[in-house]
Amino acid sequence: xxxxxxxxxxxxxxxxxxxxxxxxxxxxxxxxxxxxxxxxxxxxxxxxxxxxxxxxxxxxxxxxxxxxxxxxxxxxxxxxxxxxxxxxxxxxxxxxxxxxxxxxxxxxxxxxxxxxxxxxxxxxxxxxxxxxxxxxxxxxxxxxxxxxxxxxxxxxxxxxxxxxxxxxxxxxxxxxxxxxxxxxxxxxxxxxxxxxxxxxxxxxxxxxxxxxxxxxxxxxxxxxxxxxxxxxxxxxxxxxxxxxxxxxxxxxxxxxxxxxxxxxxxxxxxxxxxxxxxxxxxxxxxxxxxxxxxxxxxxxxxxxxxxxxxxxxxxxxxxxxxxxxxxxxxxxxxxxxx
Numbered sequence: 001x002x003x004x005x006x007x008x009x010x011x012x013x014x015x016x017x018x019x020x021x022x023x024x025x026x027x028x029x030x031x032x033x034x035x036x037x038x039x040x041x042x043x044x045x046x047x048x049x050x051x052x053x054x055x056x057x058x059x060x061x062x063x064x065x066x067x068x069x070x071x072x073x074x075x076x077x078x079x080x081x082x083x084x085x086x087x088x089x090x091x092x093x094x095x096x097x098x099x100x101x102x103x104x105x106x107x108x109x110x111x112x113x114x115x116x117x118x119x120x121x122x123x124x125x126x127x128x129x130x131x132x133x134x135x136x137x138x139x140x141x142x143x144x145x146x147x148x149x150x151x152x153x154x155x156x157x158x159x160x161x162x163x164x165x166x167x168x169x170x171x172x173x174x175x176x177x178x179x180x181x182x183x184x185x186x187x188x189x190x191x192x193x194x195x196x197x198x199x200x201x202x203x204x205x206x207x208x209x210x211x212x213x214x215x216x217x218x219x220x221x222x223x224x225x226x227x228x229x230x231x232x233x234x235x236x237x238x239x240x241x242x243x244x245x246x247x248x249x250x251x252x253x254x255x256x257x258x259x260x261x262x263x264x265x266x267x268x269x270x271x272x273x274x275x276x277x278x279x280x281x282x283x284x285x286x287x288x289x290x291x292x293x294x295x296x297x298x299x300x301x302x303x304x305x306x307x308x309x310x311x312x313x314x315x316x317x318x319x320x321x322x323x324x325x326x327x328x329x330x331x332x333x334x335x336x337x338x
Contacts, residue, residue: 075239
């Protein structure tokens with residue numbers, strides 16, 4: 001791309017057009033037969049079963065907890081388990097959880113109920129993130145001339161403190177009760193939100209509403225069926241919500257303004273790295289979004305071996321967004337997610 005001004009950078013790499021196609025962030029049928037990076041389908045199913053069992057055990061224990069420190073402990077454990085569950089959802093979003101497309105999406109939708117979120121809503125949001133990454137349409141660590149700087153600070157600190165997860169969880173109610181609130185014209189005041197809404201595919205709205213209704217029904221059944229006090233339930237769930245939200249921009253904060261390379265690999269304890277399905281090999285994932293999780297460490301060590309500590313990356317974000325006059329075009333603006 002030829003910059004139209006000295007301050008306009010390229011959001012896209014200089015690679016082939018195939019690297020930049022709108023569908024290149026999802027695994028294609030031809031890749032399913034690629035022996036170099038096969039989907040660990042059986043392992044994914046085993047992990048899924050273990051995570052569902054662990055989640056059930058956590059909320060059974062929550063119902064019978066007798067002291068506040070037990071609730072805190074369960075919230076910390078669920079922070080680990082919940083992010084492992086999200087890693088499976090993430091694989092499904094890229095169609096790498098199961099080789100069969102319908103099974104992949106059905107499993108992803110089932111696991112998203114534990115988030116809780118409508119799978120076909122967060123899937124579109126995540127695939128759109130891969131298209132908008134580090135462009136002006138998705139740079140939460142920056143604000144530009146004419147934008148509301150306070151709103152950018154509010155968004156970033158919302159991510160850091162768990163408010164982002166609360167908004168996603170609240171979307172279950174919104175899509176069922178008042179889906180009109182998610183209309184694109186309601187978000188003109190905020191560029192990242194408007195870009196997200198502009199990319200949503202109308203064909204999924206009925207399915208999204210059904211998923212939202214099922215999520216509400218499931219969690220109401222857990223609370224009533226196990227007799228979990230609602231405040232305890234929310235406290236334990238927020239252990240996941242806070243940690244998930246806090247990590248949603250740590251891989252991108254302050255990185256180069258490049259749609260594929262604008263991410264970093266981060267280091268956590270080795271057991272956590274495995275439990276979270278190597279999700280923190282994030283730069284490698286953005287460079288190879290259709291490569292399943294089990295292959296990311298090998299690719300990462302070959303291409304991007306440098307890894308900083310995740311906690312330091314999180315703390316660094318508290319310095320807040322900064323002003324920038326460098327603009328990066330969203331090459332996929334206006335394209336809806338398929």
